[in-house]
Structures are given as structure tokens and as C-alpha cells.
Amino acid sequence: KAGVTQTPRYLIKTRGQQVTLSCSPISGHRSVSWYQQTPGQGLQFLFEYFSETQRNKGNFPGRFSGRQFSNSRSEMNVSTLELGDSALYLCASSLGLQGSEQYFGPGTRLTVT
């Protein structure tokens, strides 16, 4: 069974731009969660989508948004990029809501210059 895939793997953007990251969950998984990982803050929860609905949201500004499609694939968007948005963005999928076992993708490394 294929794992969680994330595209692109690496991205360089400049301040003020916007970016869209993509995540394809494991086949059959309906929940997709997004996390931001930085050396200073560790893994921080962004939001979770289940059956195309945002079910849960972390403490991030409104510049961070996401959506989920009917095939469970998810996209995350960050608008008006700031230098502090440089991070590894991880997507995790699970059969049910976040409470069940999560499988992480390899992440997208975003660098904002």
C-alpha cells in the first residue's frame, strides 16, 4: 500500500508570496492533518480535515488555510508568506479522526527568503 505522499518536497518562495502544498493520503484514509515542524517550536498542529470538512484547527493565523477534496487529497495554502513560515510542513493521514493512528508523509521543506 502506498504511503502518504506530499508535493513538492522542496520549495523556495519570497516574502509576500503565497504557496500551495499538496498531500495524498493512504488509500482509504479519510482524515488528513497538517503540521508545521521547526527546530524551535517542534511539531505544531495546523488543522485536520475529514470528509472534506475542517474538523479541528490549531493556533495559527488565518494566512494558513486548507481544504480537502472528495478523494481525500488535501491542499494547504499559506498566503502573504513571512520569513518565520520557513519550516517542514508535514501531512498525516488516518482512517478516522485524529484520534486514530496517524501516518506521516515525508514533508515539504518550505524556505521563505
Added chain:
Amino acid sequence: QQQVKQSPQSLIVQKGGISIINCAYENTAFDYFPWYQQFPGKGPALLIAIRPDVSEKKEGRFTISFNKSAKQFSLHIMDSQPGDSATYFCAARKRDERSGAGSYQLTFGKGTKLSVIP
């Protein structure tokens, strides 16, 4: 406010030794405590998990010890091997009341970088 405190930040262990990583939490609403292992360039992978009604869980060389009264839990890696060198994250899950039934949120510790030297 850090809800899950993990220590140490880094750990060096001799091959064959025991690696011990500790986590502490304050919120008694947490009901599930997983540990994740992350290798460079990869996403975290679930290693082992425990619920608070159990004091210990063992899977191969990995053991979680859980002390509910002290609100602490730890990961022990027996017979540590160089291939165990990775970053380990503890996490805790609680129901997210804001989001309705069945919604949970995982809170992660800041990670421990383990290096096992030959």
C-alpha cells in the same frame, strides 16, 4: 504554554546500552500517549503508544512506562543500536471540545535527538 515537556533534548548512548527519554504533562484530559520516531528527511513514524489505564507496554526493544499519578511517561530503548539513531517525539492526545464529537488533537513534545555510538 508547552503542554508536553520532553527531556533530554539530545542523548548519546553506547551501542547495547539503554536509552531513556522522558515526557511530562499537566492536562489530565490526555487519554492516549504515542511515541514517534523520525529519521532525517522522513516524516515521523508511530513507534509505540499507551493508554493511561496501563502502566507499561513493551514491543520488542521498546517499552513505554506510564505513571499516571506523576503525569509522566517514558520511552526505554533496550540494547540500543546505531540504527536507532533518530529524533524521538512523545505526544499526548485529548478530545477537542471546540470541534465536536470525535475530534481530538495531538500535542507533541519538542523531540529528543538520540545518537547511538558503536
